[in-house]
Every structure is written in C-alpha cells, then in structure tokens.
Amino acid sequence: MSPVITISLRILLPEETENKLNLNRQLSYLEISFKDNGIGFDQQFSDQIFSIFGRLNNKQQYAGTGIGLALCKKIAEHHQGLIYVEAKENDGAVFYVLLPLAQSNRVL
Numbered sequence: 001m002s003p004v005i006t007i008s009l010r011i012l013l014p015e016e017t018e019n020k021l022n023l024n025r026q027l028s029y030l031e032i033s034f035k036d037n038g039i040g041f042d043q044q045f046s047d048q049i050f051s052i053f054g055r056l057n058n059k060q061q062y063a064g065t066g067i068g069l070a071l072c073k074k075i076a077e078h079h080q081g082l083i084y085v086e087a088k089e090n091d092g093a094v095f096y097v098l099l100p101l102a103q104s105n106r107v108l
Contacts, residue, residue, distance in 0.1 A: 006035040035094040
C-alpha cells in the first residue's frame, strides 16, 4: 500500500480547548493535523512515543532514533502549545499540533 498523508488545519476557539491540558483558555489556537495510513499502534502507548528514545518497534523492523517526536513535543511546548496523537493498530494515526495564534506575555 502506498503511503498517504493528509494535512489539515483549523482554528480552535477558546471554548474548544477546555479538555486540552496545559493550554491557556484565553487564547485561540491553530490545530494542525497530520493523518497517515501507516501501521498505527495501540492508543495506550500514545504518551510513550513522545519520550526521548521512546520507540514502539525495534530498529531492525523500522528505522529511526526515537528522538523526532520528543523534539516536536519540546518545540510545541516552547511555543505554548501541545502535540498529541490518536491511533489505532493497523489503521494509521492522526498527530495533532496545537499552537496559539498569539503568544501570551510569558517570557520564552
């Protein structure tokens, strides 16, 4: 099967961020989603893949260092946003990156 990636974006209003941890409820956010038709994974491992060197598959099966998503998480958090994933085994995944449309007065 050929890989397919769909990228979408939308603006989240403050009331749509109520269930998202660590977001400023006074700000609007841009939600960028990346959907793939890959191997997916069990949702219970969704936090593990954002840990440094966190891998769900061995290096012989799938290449990678386990650093990429941890770095993405740090970048999103540095910009007062977040990243999370929704996945299903053998049915791909959707990664969500939420970034504020404007930065608060917090010093970065």
